Amino acid sequence: MNTPSHSTHDAQADDRNEHIKIYVNGEIVPKHEAVVSVYDSGFMLGDGMWEGMRLYDGEWAFFEEHMDRLFSSLKAVSLDIGLGPEDIRDILDRTAAANGMTDDGHCRLMITRGRKAKPFQHPGLSRFGPTIVAIVEHSKPAESLQKAGIRLASVPQVRGLPHSQDAKFNSHSKLNCVIACLQAEQAGADEALMLDPHGFVNTTNACNFFIVRRGEVWTSTGDYCMNGVTRQKVIDLCHENAMPVREKNFSLYEAYSADEAFLTGTFGAQTPVAEIDGRKIGTEAGAGPVTKRIRALYKALIAETVARQKAAR
Numbered sequence: 001m002n003t004p005s006h007s008t009h010d011a012q013a014d015d016r017n018e019h020i021k022i023y024v025n026g027e028i029v030p031k032h033e034a035v036v037s038v039y040d041s042g043f044m045l046g047d048g049m050w051e052g053m054r055l056y057d058g059e060w061a062f063f064e065e066h067m068d069r070l071f072s073s074l075k076a077v078s079l080d081i082g083l084g085p086e087d088i089r090d091i092l093d094r095t096a097a098a099n100g101m102t103d104d105g106h107c108r109l110m111i112t113r114g115r116k117a118k119p120f121q122h123p124g125l126s127r128f129g130p131t132i133v134a135i136v137e138h139s140k141p142a143e144s145l146q147k148a149g150i151r152l153a154s155v156p157q158v159r160g161l162p163h164s165q166d167a168k169f170n171s172h173s174k175l176n177c178v179i180a181c182l183q184a185e186q187a188g189a190d191e192a193l194m195l196d197p198h199g200f201v202n203t204t205n206a207c208n209f210f211i212v213r214r215g216e217v218w219t220s221t222g223d224y225c226m227n228g229v230t231r232q233k234v235i236d237l238c239h240e241n242a243m244p245v246r247e248k249n250f251s252l253y254e255a256y257s258a259d260e261a262f263l264t265g266t267f268g269a270q271t272p273v274a275e276i277d278g279r280k281i282g283t284e285a286g287a288g289p290v291t292k293r294i295r296a297l298y299k300a301l302i303a304e305t306v307a308r309q310k311a312a313r
C-alpha cells in the first residue's frame with residue numbers, strides 16, 4: 001500500500017483556532033486584529049528569530065533550553081529586546097490564559113528587529129524597538145502521522161557552512177529550508193532530507209533526523225543543523241538508558257538500509273519515517289521498537305520536567 005501524504009506539522013483540525021487571541025507588542029488581540037507593519041524587519045528581510053514551544057499542564061516544556069537558544073541567537077545578531085526569559089514566560093502565560101489553554105497548546109514566539117523607518121536593509125533603519133508576537137494555537141499532532149510515518153526525499157538544496165548562515169539561527173528567514181521542502185514535494189515526498197556540504201546526511205527541512213541501525217541510534221554530528229531541543233533530549237535519554245547513540249557522519253547508503261528512522265521536533269516529538277527516496281524503512285508501518293521506546297522515555301521526561309517546573313514556580 002502507498003504511504004499517505006503528510007507534513008510533520010499535521011495537527012488535528014480545531015475550529016477554536018479561528019478565534020484565538022494573539023499577543024502583539026504588549027497587547028492581546030483577536031486573531032483578525034493581530035497585524036504588524038509592512039515595514040517590519042521580519043516581513044521585509046526575515047530579520048528576526050522564533051521559537052516553537054509546547055504547553056503541557058500549564059507549563060512550557062523545556063522553557064530554559066528554548067530561552068537559551070533564543071537569547072543566544074538574539075545576542076549573535078545584536079538584537080537587544082530589553083526583556084529577559086521571565087518576561088517572555090509572562091507573555092506566553094498571559095497569551096495561553098487569554099485563550100483558556102493549559103494543554104496541547106503550541107506557541108510560535110516571533111521576535112524581529114521591528115518596524116523600519118525606510119524600506120531598506122540596514123539594521124539601523126529599525127528604530128522603533130522590536131516586534132514581539134506570540135501565537136498559541138490549540139494543537140494536537142494528527143494520529144495518522146504516527147501510524148503511517150513520513151516520506152522523505154533527499155534534495156539538491158544543502159545545509160550551508162556556519163559562516164554563510166549558521167543553521168543554528170532559528171531565523172525568520174527559512175528560505176533554505178523552504179526551497180528544500182519544495183524540492184521534496186516536487187519529488188513526490190512530504191519533507192526534504194538535506195545533506196551537508198560534504199554529502200553526509202544532515203537534517204530535514206523542519207526537524208532533526210535520526211536512524212537506527214543494528215541496535216544503535218545515529219544522528220548527524222550536529223555541525224550543520226538546528227541545535228534542536230528535542231534532538232538533544234533524545235541523545236541524553238539514550239545515554240541515560242544505556243541505548244548506544246552516536247553523533248556521526250553517515251551517508252544515504254546507510255540511511256536507506258536503516259532498521260528505523262525518525263524525526264525530532266517540539267511539535268511531533270518523534271515522528272517515524274516510512275520512506276526515503278522511495279525505499280521503505282522498517283518492516284511495518286509506523287514507529288519501530290527503538291523509536292517507540294524513545295517516544296515513551298520522552299513522554300515520561302516531559303511529565304517529569306513539567307512537574308519540576310511547576311514546583312519551582
Ligand SMILES: Cc1ncc(COP(=O)(O)O)c(C=O)c1O
Binds near residue numbers: 052203204
Ligand atoms: C530546521 C529545524 N530543525 C529542527 C527543528 C527542531 O527543533 P526543536 O526540537 O527545538 O523543536 C526546528 C524547529 O525549530 C527547525 O526549524
